Amino acid sequence: MKKLWPVLLLLVAACKQKEYNADLLVKNALVYTVDSTFTTANAFVVYSGKILAVGDIDTLEKKYFAREVIDAGGKAVYPGFIDAHAHFYEYGLGLQDVKLVGTKSWDAVVDSVSNYARHRTNGWIIGGGWDQNIWNNKTFPNKAKLDSLFPVRPVLLSRIDGHAAIANQAALNIAGIKPGQTITGGKIETINGKLTGILVDNAVGIVTRKIPPPTEQVTQAALLDAQQNCFAVGLTTVDDCGLPYTMVSTIAALQHKGALKMRLYVMLADQPENYEYLFKRGAYKTPGLNVRAFKVYADGALGSRGACLLHPYTDQKNWNGFLLSPKAHFEEVAKKIAAHGFQMATHAIGDSANRVMLKIYAENLKGKNDKRWRIEHAQIVAPEDVKLFGDNNIIPSVQPTHATSDMVWAVKRLGAERLKTGYAYKALLKQNGWMPLGTDFPVENINPLYTFYAATERKDLKGFPEDGFQMDNAIDRKEALKGMTIWAAKANFEEHEKGSIEVGKYADFVILDQDIMKIKGSALPKVKVLKTYINGVKVYEKK
Incomplete structure (x- = not known):
């Protein structure tokens, strides 16, 4: 019996070694932690959905025995990417509609709509993504062809920026729109006493309010389809800008079931009902859903000449664009949002719109603060107004691909001199020392790596221009990575739970096939996501 004791002790020791004390060990990796000192590591450990330890593999393997081990094969690992400005649900709905992004002419748009209609024979025809700025004929189209093909069936096709649309006569009839009709904060185009079908900004809403709401089945499909495409590009958090309060329960229910x-x-x-909802119940926060902000629109888009400018458009005399609501409205909502302690995020493109909102913000924020009110886009800001961001800790939330998408035609809208201070991301970053980045998808591509490329190289996907667009306002790779991880989390008051690979934070991370911090700039758009993880659980793997 005495001879058996050593054997038994060895067996007991072996059994103890087999006790799991971690769920996942990631090793043989180049881990960009994006912590406060931007350190790198070669391994980390996950337990119960959160980062348990980060460091050297030899140390971690001695201390932790994980149920699953990932050998990253030397690949780079980053915190899960965060898109600080997007339209997640709208993008998902668009996946159910006719797709017009990249169409090269109005004829191509009509052909796409006709093909779609042959397969979807009932109901409204909804589509989006056309952009007259990339056509040979850069004027807005006319509805005549749509009227001929669809005399009874209503059609509404949104421009790529979502701030203009074209409707056929059937849709206009349903909405009750007449020639010469006007609307505050919008435009109903009438030429020679006839409607062209073009609607800008608030005018679009007259029609969209007549479209039957999507069914619960379509809504859920939209959210889940959007999710899969986002996982494939490494996104683990998305800021969805401008939803109705009714979507909160829908999203929460899908997340509770584990589907979303x-x-x-x-x-x-x-909208009044949204203020009433959140003011009455307070901020809504779960690990997967955070509702504590309001999205306000100050003006429209530069591409559709709805952005509100201090001086007239270079390519349209005596036209400055417009604010979408009276100034008094913005003053009122800013005051009540401040009084209830919520975050205000305002779409502002033109230099006039930015000036109006920056001054209203300043009146409510009263200097240095940590309320993190945001200006979304901040595309054209008068040089003398830039300091208002820093003086009041106002956060510029920018989308770098807008610069590279707009640069070819923006000079026509603004003129060369005014464009010099547009898309000034480096100048804006200096104001507070940090700045969140987003895509504004579906206006732009959902891929955050395109954001990284546009922010650092200031080129389009074809490598144009060769020397980059206004490179004095490019940001470096470290800043760009922070902008789509820890700074994006900070813009959402979530920097203590995500945005970096640090102990105690959610184990949201992505593995790429190349190291975006080291490869040539020209190679950045070709980088692929190999795997995406949320809570240490794989949600995407490249086939």
Whole structure:
């Protein structure tokens, strides 16, 4: 019996070694932690959905025995990417509609709509993504062809920026729109006493309010389809800008069931019922859903000449664009949002719109603060107004691909001199020392690696221009990575739970096939996501 004791002790020791004390060990990796000192590591450990330890593999393997081990094969690992400005649900709905992004002419748009209609024979025809700025004929189209093909069936096709649309006569009839009709904050185009079908900004809403709401089945399909595409590009959190309060329960229910794993930071739209909802119940916060902000629209888009400018458009005399609501409205909502302690995020493109909102913000924020009110886009800001961001800790939330998408035609809208201070991301970053980055998808591509490329190289996907666009306002790779991880988390008041690979934070991370911090700039758009993880659980793997 005495001879058996050593054997038994060895067996007991072996059994103890087999006790799991971690769920996942990632090793043989180049881990960009994006912590406060931007350190790198070669391994980390996950337990119960959170980062348990980060460091050297030899040390971690001695201390932790994980149920699953990932050998990254030397690949780079980053915190899960965060898109600080997007339209997640709208993008998902668009996946159910006719797709017009990249169409090269109005004829191509009509052909796409006709093909779609042959397969979807009932109901409204909804589509989006056309952009007259990339056509040979850069004027807005006319509805005549749509009227001929669809005399009874209503059609509404949104421009790529979502701030203009074309409707056929059937849709206009349903909405009750007449020639010469006017609307505050919008435009109903009438030429020679006839409607062209073109609607800008608030005019679009006259028609969209007549479209039957999507069914619960379509809504859920939209959210889940959007999720899968986002996982494939490494996104683990998305800021969805401008939803109705009714979507909160829909999203929460899908997340509770485990079907919707994407983390969402939801901004409610500037509508009375949304203010009433959030003011009454307070901020809504779960690990997957954060609702504590309101999205307000100051003006429209530069591409559709709805952005509100201090001086007239270079390519349209005596036209400055417009604010979408009276100034008094913005003053009122800013005051009540401040009084209730919520975050305000305002779409502002033109230098006039930015000036109006920056001054209203300043009146409510009263200097240095940590309320993290945001200006979304901040595309054209008068040089003398830039300091207002820093003086009041106002956060510029920018989308770098807008610069590289707009640069070819923006000079026509603004003129060369005014464009010099547009898309000034480096100048804006200096104001507070940090700045969140997003895509504004579906206006732009959902891929955050395109954001990284546009922010650092200031080129389009074809490598144009060769020397980059206004490179004095490019940001470096470290800043760009922070902008789509820890700084994006900070813009959402979530920097203590995500945005970096640090102990105690959610184990949201992505593995790429190349190291975006080291490869040539020209190679950045070709980088692929190999795997995406949320809570240490794989949600995407490249086939």
